[in-house]
Amino acid sequence: xxxxxxxxIQIEVxxxxxxxxxxxxxxxxxxxxxxxxxxxAGRSFLWVRLGEQEVHFRCGAGFRPAALAHPxxxxxxxxxxxxxxxxxxxxxxxxxxIAEDRFHMRxxxxxxxEFIAAKAGxxx
Numbered sequence: 001x002x003x004x005x006x007x008x009i010q011i012e013v014x015x016x017x018x019x020x021x022x023x024x025x026x027x028x029x030x031x032x033x034x035x036x037x038x039x040x041a042g043r044s045f046l047w048v049r050l051g052e053q054e055v056h057f058r059c060g061a062g063f064r065p066a067a068l069a070h071p072x073x074x075x076x077x078x079x080x081x082x083x084x085x086x087x088x089x090x091x092x093x094x095x096x097x098i099a100e101d102r103f104h105m106r107x108x109x110x111x112x113x114e115f116i117a118a119k120a121g122x123x124x
Contacts, residue, residue: 008054009071010044013109014063018045020108021057028088031055065110078102078117 013021025031031048040047046057050073075081082092082103094103101117 006053008047008056010056010058011066011071011107011111012058012060012063013107013111015059015061017059017063017109022046024108025055025057028085028090063109065106066112067110068112070104070112070114072102072114072116074118075115076118078115081115 022033025046025048026033031050034047034049034054036044036047040056044056044058048055048057055071078101085092085105090105092103092105094100102114104112104114107113
């Protein structure tokens with residue numbers, strides 16, 4: 001058996017967070033919203049494409065943000081993304097122990113996200 005990769009990850013948001021999630025992930029970050037299969041319509045409210053993978057969002061009762069667990073998202077312009085997020089009032093953190101080619105932040109619900117500069121040849 002060979003593991004081939006990740007098809008998708010799921011991020012939980014609090015009930016009622018659909019509009020804020022779409023505003024952050026689609027409008028601010030610019031991720032492409034994709035249609036959900038009809039059989040998944042009741043389980044998650046938003047799917048986005050992230051390179052070859054997908055991120056699925058679901059509202060959860062008793063929501064608690066993922067404080068440490070997080071996706072590491074490859075981007076081709078780490079500085080441009082950090083500048084855009086900062087200009088939009090988002091807190092972007094570059095910890096001393098983390099190289100200049102990455103930063104982390106929180107989504108509107110407190111979930112941790114890490115953005116990493118793609119190295120040549122790593123993006124595909």
